[in-house]
Amino acid sequence: MAISLPFPLPAWRPAWLLNLRAALPGAAPDDRTRLQPPRMRLAAALSLSLLLAVLTVLLTALFCLGALRTDLAQRLATNDAIMLRLAQEIQDDLVRLDQGLHERDCDLASRESLTLQAFTSTLVREFMYRGRGQDRLCSSFGLSQPEWMAALAPAQGLQILATQSLTASIIVAMPSSVGEHVAVIPPRQMLDRLPDSPGSHTLRLMTTDGRVLASIGQGAGAEGGLMPDVALRRPIEGWPLQLEMSFGQSALVEAVRAQWLLMVLIWSLGSVLLVGLFNQYWRRQSSRALRLQHALRKRRFAPVMQPIVDARSGACIGVEVLMRWKHPQRGLIAPAEFIGYAERSGLIVPMSDLLMRQACHQAAEIALAHPHLYFSFNVTPGQLLSPGFADSLLQIFDGDPIGPSRVLLELTERDLVDEQIRAELTRLRSKGFRIAIDDFGTGHSSLALLQDLSLDRLKIDRAFVNTISADAAAQPVLDAIIALSHRLGLIMIAEGIETQQQADYLRARGVQTFQGYLFARPLTPPDLSAWLQAADGGRANAVAPDFPQASWNVESLMQALEQARPRLERSRWHRLRHYRDCMLGNELVGWIARHYGCSREQALRMGQRLVSRGLLEHVLEEHDLEDAPYFYRLIPLASVAEALRSTMLDWGRLKQWSAWLQGPLGARPGVRCKGLLRHEEVLSGRELVEALGRAAGMTREAALDAGVQMMRAGLISHVFDDRGFSDHPGQFYLVSFGR
Numbered sequence: 001m002a003i004s005l006p007f008p009l010p011a012w013r014p015a016w017l018l019n020l021r022a023a024l025p026g027a028a029p030d031d032r033t034r035l036q037p038p039r040m041r042l043a044a045a046l047s048l049s050l051l052l053a054v055l056t057v058l059l060t061a062l063f064c065l066g067a068l069r070t071d072l073a074q075r076l077a078t079n080d081a082i083m084l085r086l087a088q089e090i091q092d093d094l095v096r097l098d099q100g101l102h103e104r105d106c107d108l109a110s111r112e113s114l115t116l117q118a119f120t121s122t123l124v125r126e127f128m129y130r131g132r133g134q135d136r137l138c139s140s141f142g143l144s145q146p147e148w149m150a151a152l153a154p155a156q157g158l159q160i161l162a163t164q165s166l167t168a169s170i171i172v173a174m175p176s177s178v179g180e181h182v183a184v185i186p187p188r189q190m191l192d193r194l195p196d197s198p199g200s201h202t203l204r205l206m207t208t209d210g211r212v213l214a215s216i217g218q219g220a221g222a223e224g225g226l227m228p229d230v231a232l233r234r235p236i237e238g239w240p241l242q243l244e245m246s247f248g249q250s251a252l253v254e255a256v257r258a259q260w261l262l263m264v265l266i267w268s269l270g271s272v273l274l275v276g277l278f279n280q281y282w283r284r285q286s287s288r289a290l291r292l293q294h295a296l297r298k299r300r301f302a303p304v305m306q307p308i309v310d311a312r313s314g315a316c317i318g319v320e321v322l323m324r325w326k327h328p329q330r331g332l333i334a335p336a337e338f339i340g341y342a343e344r345s346g347l348i349v350p351m352s353d354l355l356m357r358q359a360c361h362q363a364a365e366i367a368l369a370h371p372h373l374y375f376s377f378n379v380t381p382g383q384l385l386s387p388g389f390a391d392s393l394l395q396i397f398d399g400d401p402i403g404p405s406r407v408l409l410e411l412t413e414r415d416l417v418d419e420q421i422r423a424e425l426t427r428l429r430s431k432g433f434r435i436a437i438d439d440f441g442t443g444h445s446s447l448a449l450l451q452d453l454s455l456d457r458l459k460i461d462r463a464f465v466n467t468i469s470a471d472a473a474a475q476p477v478l479d480a481i482i483a484l485s486h487r488l489g490l491i492m493i494a495e496g497i498e499t500q501q502q503a504d505y506l507r508a509r510g511v512q513t514f515q516g517y518l519f520a521r522p523l524t525p526p527d528l529s530a531w532l533q534a535a536d537g538g539r540a541n542a543v544a545p546d547f548p549q550a551s552w553n554v555e556s557l558m559q560a561l562e563q564a565r566p567r568l569e570r571s572r573w574h575r576l577r578h579y580r581d582c583m584l585g586n587e588l589v590g591w592i593a594r595h596y597g598c599s600r601e602q603a604l605r606m607g608q609r610l611v612s613r614g615l616l617e618h619v620l621e622e623h624d625l626e627d628a629p630y631f632y633r634l635i636p637l638a639s640v641a642e643a644l645r646s647t648m649l650d651w652g653r654l655k656q657w658s659a660w661l662q663g664p665l666g667a668r669p670g671v672r673c674k675g676l677l678r679h680e681e682v683l684s685g686r687e688l689v690e691a692l693g694r695a696a697g698m699t700r701e702a703a704l705d706a707g708v709q710m711m712r713a714g715l716i717s718h719v720f721d722d723r724g725f726s727d728h729p730g731q732f733y734l735v736s737f738g739r
Contacts (some may be wrong), residue, residue, distance in 0.1 A: 044677075048278065049271040056267045057256065063256035065230070068247055072201070072232050076245045079194045080234045086123060086190055087239055093121050094174045094181045101129055101178050106138035115140040123189055127168075128182040137182060152180070160239050162187075169211040170241070176302070187214035201230070201251065204244040213241075288341045292351075298621045300326040301351050303359040304522040307531065308376070308493060308515045311507045316535060318374040318408065320515065321359045322522050323351065328724075331712040349382040356396050357624070361605075361612035362525040365554075369400045370532060376408040378438065381415050384424045390431060400605055404432030408457060413437050429454055436493070439483060458485050460511070462496025468505045482509050556612055557592075557606060558637060564591060565634060572631055579619050582631040589627045600627060624639060654713055657706050660695035661735075666690035674730050679719055682732040688716070689727040700727065 097117055101110050114127045118140065121127075130152075136143045148163045152173050161171040170185040187205045191214050194203065204215040231246035256263075295301065305319040325333040335658040342348040356377055363375065383389055397407050409428065415421055425435055436457030464478040485492045493505045497516030506514065523531055561568075568583045568591060585607075592603035607625040610616035611632075618624075619631040661667060665686060669681045685707065692703040707725040710716050716725075716733045723731070 006170065045275050048274055049267075052270045052274055053267050056263050056270065060259050060263050060266075061252060061256050064252060064259065067231060068251060068255055070425050072230070072245050072247060075201075076232050076234050076243065079245070080236065080243055082194055083190065083243055084238075086193055087236065090123055090183055090185060091174065093117065093124055093127075094172065094176070094183055097127055097181045098177055106143050110138060111140050111142065114138070123185055123193070124183045124207070125186050125189065126184040128184070129176070129178055129180065130182065131179040134179065142191075152182070160241075162207045162211070162213055162240065170213070183237070190214075191216050200245045202244075204246075206233075206242050206244055208240050208242060256663050286660075288338065289345055289347075290344055292338060292347050293347070295325060295327075296347060296350055296354070299354060299624070300328070301358070302326045302332070302524075303355055303362060304332070304524055305359075305363070305375075305383070306515060306522040307520045307526045307528070309501075309519050311512055311514050314519075316370075316532060317372065317513060318376060319528065320376040320378075320410075321355065321363075321546055322378075323355050324522075339384055343380065346382060348380050349386060352378070352380060352383055353392065356393070357608075358612045359525075360396050360402055361609040362529075364401055364609060366525060366529050366532065367406065369529075370536075374406045374408050375402060376410055376435070376436065378410045380411075381418065381737055384411070384415070384421045385418075389424065390428055393428070393433065394431060400602075405434070408434045408436050410436045410438040410457075410459065412439050427452065443623075455488075455490055458490040458494055459487075459493045460506075462516075465494055465496045465502055465506070465516075468499075468502045479509065482506075482511060486510060530602075540592055553636070554609060554615065557610065558615060559635075560595060561634060562636075564595070569634070574631065579631050582619060582633060585626050585628050585630040585632055588625070588632065644690055650709075651713075653706075654710060654715065657692065657696075657710060658715065661688070663695055665691065665695040667735075669735050672732050674732070679732050682719060683732070683735055684729045685725060685727045685731045685733060688731040688733065703727070 031075045097114075101113055110129075114129070118124055119126045128139045128140060129379065130137050136145045137149060140345040148161055148171055151161055152159055152171070159171075159173040161173075163169050163171060168187050170187055170190070172183045173186065179181040191203055191205055202215060202217040227599050229246040231244055233242050233244045235242045297413070302324050303321045304324050305321055307316045308318040308320060309315060310317050323339070324333055325335075325338055327333050339348070342351055359375065359377070367373065367375075393407070394404065397404050410503075411423075411425075429435055434453070434456040436459055437455060438459045440458050458481075460478070460481060464475065464481065467478060482492065491513065492511045493513045493514045493515055494502075494511050497503050497506070497514050497518045499518065501517075503514055503518060520531060568587060569581045571578065571580045572582050572584075573579070587608055589600055590604045592598070592606055593600050596603070596606075598606075604625065604627050607616065611618075611625050615635050615637065616625065616632055617635060619633060623630050625632065650682050667683050667690075669683050672679050672682050672684060688707055689700060692706055693700065694697045698706065704725070706729060707727075711718075711725045711733075716735050718725075718733045719734060725731075725733070
């Protein structure tokens with residue numbers, strides 16, 4: 001049974017319907033697929049700018065933090081070297097203490113010597129000594145026994161202690177000729193000898209167990225700031241002490257404040273760049289380039305075929321293969337919306353290659369049942385100039401069942417000017433392909449080229465056919481083209497024939513073949529097969545193929561696969577993603593080859609035929625069947641038929657819904673905002689549903705169904721296109737009622 005699909009409106013549609021489609025977005029022939037790209041809202045731009053300001057300050061703070069740590073490490077290394085020199089200076093003072101001291105008596109002379117030595121030292125606060133076998137120390141004030149004295153072992157080499165009894169002190173003891181010399185040093189005295197200790201830093205002299213003996217400067221901890229101190233420590237070699245330097249919040253704030261000019265520059269440039277990138281991203285999301293690239297990756301370009309009939313007998317002798325975009329929400333979209341941009345962007349080359357492969361597979365049964373038919377394809381200069389184009393065509397049309405002799409390649413006369421293209425056409429013709437000039441009379445080729453090139457067909461442009469009217473007895477330009485074709489011996493194809501008067505005029509002047517809505521509109525392969533059977537009275541002139549019957553009998557192959565499905569399907573994993581009930585491409589090809597006793601190459605083409613019919617699909621819809629470990633799923637025939645039936649449209653109801661939406665109870669497009677974006681001239685899905693409910697008394701379910709059908713007809717489209725219709729208030733749709 002033939003299944004109807006939505007197609008671009010032909011010229012014989014009622015005038016109101018043509019006006020309706022011209023007034024609504026998504027179907028107008030002026031390539032208007034977007035009213036306005038979305039723009040960022042002012043509040044969103046300010047928010048991004050504020051966020052960037054915070055990030056700029058944080059990054060500057062991190063940079064300054066690293067710089068301060070580096071500076072701190074350098075300062076600490078310098079101070080550590082000074083501390084080592086001071087320690088050596090103390091030891092030298094102890095060595096010089098022997099003069100004037102007596103071994104056993106702490107007499108006046110000894111005390112005076114100790115006082116004089118302490119007076120001349122810049123570091124030592126008090127010198128003492130202990131004679132051999134004595135348990136008390138002699139100082140400037142006489143004999144004493146400090147509490148830390150018990151920690152000094154008699155004459156055991158250099159000893160260093162840190163005490164915090166009353167005041168913090170560093171005790172240094174060293175064996176001497178009289179017994180043991182002792183020096184008492186204030187820790188602060190040592191820190192004061194260190195140079196350049198800014199107030200924003202803190203310098204501490206500490207014991208190895210972390211007790212602070214002395215400190216200078218101010219730390220963040222003392223300020224009560226939010227940021228803890230950043231500290232670096234370094235032990236003093238040979239001493240039970242360590243030196244610590246730290247800085248806190250105030251130092252970091254000062255460092256960041258010093259970089260204000262750099263921060264303002266980074267923030268200004270970054271704000272402009274960030275807002276621009278966001279705008280560019282959202283514009284690209286709604287652009288035709290991204291949509292076409294996505295559709296090409298998902299293999300969503302399909303063939304439709306318009307019959308070419310003999311002018312005398314009316315029998316179909318060939319078909320022209322045309323491209324349609326299988327939109328997931330809108331059904332089949334006519335090329336008027338996308339073909340111009342595809343040519344300008346260069347995407348037309350892979351799109352055309354995909355179309356030829358799809359047509360070769362989907363028209364297999366038609367080609368076998370009607371061996372007299374030829375198949376006409378439009379080719380572009382980009383295809384003709386691409387390396388290996390002829391070899392690619394031979395690989396596609398290898399006689400299974402369409403061979404090169406049944407392929408007519410159409411190109412415009414403007415393309416014949418390029419010498420390289422003419423050379424490629426000569427090569428293609430030598431391989432068996434036939435060549436036709438499309439839209440003749442609208443270009444600027446030389447007539448000498450027509451005489452030099454070996455051509456098979458000449459297509460008369462519809463612009464000349466449309467000039468035929470009842471009040472004009474002759475059309476000089478059209479008649480001249482026809483006469484020239486007769487002189488050159490070219491078979492003519494008049495395209496765009498819509499009235500019987502046009503057909504009679506052309507037939508009377510010897511035009512051999514016709515194409516146009518008067519005979520048939522573009523049809524899907526199943527519809528074309530039904531149309532041909534009706535035209536032939538149910539008779540099909542099938543020929544026995546030289547390859548496995550299943551390669552063209554899809555139903556037979558599907559039945560065999562359904563039986564083998566349990567052995568081929570199982571759940572699989574790839575890159576941590578789980579795919580249920582999948583077949584591997586190489587296993588499927590091997591099974592077909594074994595089941596039908598054919599080569600793997602023939603089995604691969606048989607499987608690709610299933611993919612072209614939508615009966616087998618890649619899990620991501622991005623690959624044809626390949627003899628490789630890709631994942632594929634089998635689609636039942638009933639599901640495919642149901643999906644095709646769901647695309648049927650009722651244009652009468654579409655007219656009524658459009659009138660309701662434009663009426664006084666309808667909806668009016670305007671500015672709508674969501675998140676960062678601001679959309680102009682749009683309606684939300686909820687507004688559309690509510691408008692249909694008010695104007696027509698529809699239930700929510702009926703209004704949702706109406707929105708789905710209007711989207712498939714191209715009367716409304718989502719701002720990001722590849723999304724279905726819903727009544728969510730945050731989903732926006734492009735409309736242009738009343739324009």
